[in-house]
Amino acid sequence: MDFLELAAKRESCRNYADTPVDKNKLNLCLEAARLAPSACNSQPWTMILALTPEKVGQAAKAAQELGMNRFIGKAPAIAMVVEEKTNISSKFGGALKDQQYAQTDIGLAVAHFCLEATQLGLSTCIIGWFNEAQLKKDFDIPESKRVRLLIAVGYAADSSLREKKRRPVDEIARFV
Amino acid sequence: MDFLELAAKRESCRNYADTPVDKNKLNLCLEAARLAPSACNSQPWTMILALTPEKVGQAAKAAQELGMNRFIGKAPAIAMVVEEKTNISSKFGGALKDQQYAQTDIGLAVAHFCLEATQLGLSTCIIGWFNEAQLKKDFDIPESKRVRLLIAVGYAADSSLREKKRRPVDEIARFV
Numbered sequence: 313m314d315f316l317e318l319a320a321k322r323e324s325c326r327n328y329a330d331t332p333v334d335k336n337k338l339n340l341c342l343e344a345a346r347l348a349p350s351a352c353n354s355q356p357w358t359m360i361l362a363l364t365p366e367k368v369g370q371a372a373k374a375a376q377e378l379g380m381n382r383f384i385g386k387a388p389a390i391a392m393v394v395e396e397k398t399n400i401s402s403k404f405g406g407a408l409k410d411q412q413y414a415q416t417d418i419g420l421a422v423a424h425f426c427l428e429a430t431q432l433g434l435s436t437c438i439i440g441w442f443n444e445a446q447l448k449k450d451f452d453i454p455e456s457k458r459v460r461l462l463i464a465v466g467y468a469a470d471s472s473l474r475e476k477k478r479r480p481v482d483e484i485a486r487f488v
Numbered sequence: 489m490d491f492l493e494l495a496a497k498r499e500s501c502r503n504y505a506d507t508p509v510d511k512n513k514l515n516l517c518l519e520a521a522r523l524a525p526s527a528c529n530s531q532p533w534t535m536i537l538a539l540t541p542e543k544v545g546q547a548a549k550a551a552q553e554l555g556m557n558r559f560i561g562k563a564p565a566i567a568m569v570v571e572e573k574t575n576i577s578s579k580f581g582g583a584l585k586d587q588q589y590a591q592t593d594i595g596l597a598v599a600h601f602c603l604e605a606t607q608l609g610l611s612t613c614i615i616g617w618f619n620e621a622q623l624k625k626d627f628d629i630p631e632s633k634r635v636r637l638l639i640a641v642g643y644a645a646d647s648s649l650r651e652k653k654r655r656p657v658d659e660i661a662r663f664v
Binding site: 313314315316318319320322323324335338339340342343344345346347348349351353355357358359360361362363364367405406409411412413415416417418419420421422423424426427428430431438440441442444451460461476477478479481483484485486487488 | 489490491492494495496498499500511514515516518519520521522523524525527529531533534535536537538539540543581582585587588589591592593594595596597598599600602603604606607614616617618620627636637652653654655657659660661662663664
């Protein structure tokens with residue numbers, strides 16, 4: 313599959329089938345994420361992957377705070393992305409330039425993760441709304457760390473793709 | 489090409505050949521970036537793509553502040569990624585949860601951009617160190633905005649790949 317086809321095929325899935333996700337496939341998604349670039353090769357993230365019904369249930373509940381993300385209750389796997397310390401070069405450069413490289417690095421890694429999932433026939437949804445304190449308690453994440461994103465992973469119950477709504481290229485880019 | 493092969497092939501290129509980059513190829517990279525997901529579909533970024541020698545020279549000079557990134561002087565094209573306002577849902581959610589979704593969104597889009605470049609036989613290097621004030625002046629970017637990243641784009645002078653140094657999977661992930 314050509315990369316543009318893969319990018320077009322990846323969409324946020326909010327309706328999962330009752331099919332479990334094989335751990336080996338998640339390991340391939342992790343491998344793709346691991347290959348992503350990061351500022352000064354800092355790799356400032358870790359992932360916790362909930363696969364057992366109990367743990368998936370806990371992660372799902374945290375994402376459903378205030379009635380949000382109801383669909384996640386059907387996802388058979390949920391990855392949690394935790395920001396880790398950057399290395400000294402990235403930290404120093406970021407401080408001097410007032411940039412938060414770690415969060416961009418997490419975006420790069422999560423893109424790789426979701427694209428490999430798509431390649432494997434899986435569907436994903438990146439979720440930024442969750443009860444972070446609850447996740448820290450349920451998954452033994454130190455209080456000082458930040459959970460940045462969740463990724464729901466499973467098989468789409470409906471395989472037809474929606475049309476992507478995006479701004480046209482001439483609104484998002486200019487050549488000089 | 490399988491996605492993992494593509495992800496393995498993408499590497500930060502610091503030695504560019506004297507070959508210009510076709511604008512159509514950059515448009516395909518932009519199309520891939522445009523397809524990336526973002527929090528609440530906010531798409532909070534724009535890109536300025538320097539292709540003329542004068543403008544590439546200005547962008548390169550800004551990235552060479554304090555003797556850094558000397559290699560960028562040979563890149564035939566440089567994209568600058570500017571953070572734009574998020575939509576109201578992303579802004580509200582981010583404020584409530586103390587998260588900076590825009591920067592993760594930029595990481596997602598930049599991953600897509602660089603992977604499509606790799607698919608097209610181009611090489612890239614994401615750069616987080618640059619004189620932002622100078623870029624704003626040279627490229628008419630409003631003072632209030634933030635330039636988050638540059639992406640050098642061109643053809644690698646040396647096509648052999650380096651081994652990627654990454655933390656092993658068991659250090660970056662745990663299943664629960």
